[in-house]
Amino acid sequence: MNGVKFNLNYPVISESDKFYARAKNLIPSATQTMAKGPSQHVNGVSPKYLLKGKGSHVWDADGNEYLDYNMAIGPLSLGYCYPVVDEAIKNQLEQGITFSLMHPLEVEVAEMINKIIPNAESIRYSKGGADVTSAAVRLARAFTKKNKVLCCGYHGWHDWYVSVTKRNAGIPEEIQNLSYTFNYNDINSLEKSIDSNTACVILEPMVFEYPKNNFLAEASELCKKNNILLIFDEMWTGFRLEIGGAQEYFNVVPDLACYSKAVANGMPLSVLTGKREIMDLLDDQVFFYNTFGGEALSLAAAKATINEICKNNVPSYLRNLGAKLKNGYNKIAGAMNIEFSKCIGYDARTMIAFNEEYKNPLELKSLMQQEMLKRGILWSGFHNISYSHTESEIDYTLNVYEEVLFILKMAIRDNKVKDMIKGIPVQPLFRKTNVFNNESPRRKQRGI
């Protein structure tokens, strides 16, 4: 645990704040990734800029060291500066970053993915998660010759998805009228949202709630019956829940699947996999090309990362460590008769949920974040465990949770939660609306 410790005071963040003051003049919302930005961290207490990482630890712009549970919001499946991956990147860097013709790594990585991901009869790459979810939606529209999309999670910044949220300014109404939602684990809501113009159902196979009553298999059946493509967004579950992702873990094979985050341990790469007859449309009908899709540093990183994940069965390691943390937290909370919070999710990725009945769960989250930071833990409510996290770090974290839960419990008892937050509390991550396909007129559905 070298370096990470209880601080007598909250971390000094003056260098972070100087960068932030400069950013505010130039960069709208100051951040490129909402989850990394000031709205997700108690403003005034939490560091805003990180300079360095090693293993599961990071150092901020003021030199403070933290144990990190965000891990770059998912990508660092192995850890910061993981030697085998960095070596692969450095070796490739000496040969070149990106080229004028294709690179053999495109083939090598495709062959590896073909072996481990059940539906990967055919594979394409891009850079960001939204690139491949959007490519999947376009393929589904072309293949089925229908237009509507049904979704129920977060799938990136592109028009077809952001249409279903309240942050839909700039998206033509004609586009908005093609995207609708359904409720996870509610097969009736999915069935009701389907109509004769539905091209695809896209969902994260699991976020923090396990599928119930065979939900994924039922959804797959429903799609087959209605000539609808099923797309799994495996941005989080891929290479984490199981080597072959959720499709392997739950044994439900979607028509198309989308990966990014953990596949290249921090290098920007996304992957679209799918059944050949659908993916073949990319040969000559559906357009999906970009400049950097075959960029070699990221592919070299992916090759090394996938090798390492398979060689060490990383998902199994993440499960074991994650279970210790999840069960440990719930045991501590139980022993303290705490009902306002619970640790939920699959073991390799869990979150601390705060009871909605508490009048302001975001205040509780803010106070917890502040007190975790004081004890050297960079925390946004999630545990994105990596292969670099260790048992002793989990033990340390559980000791910290014990102290922090007690502070929260007393703060609630004394009605002092808000007063104890020494900065601006965290904001909701993303506002969603329920835009079901089974009411009309459309504008009325949106409640606007």
Ligand SMILES: Cc1ncc(COP(=O)(O)O)c(C=O)c1O
């Ligand atoms: C489930 C899911 N899908 C899609 C995306 C979009 O990926 P990107 O931000 O790389 O475009 C994200 C990003 O966090 C995600 O969590």
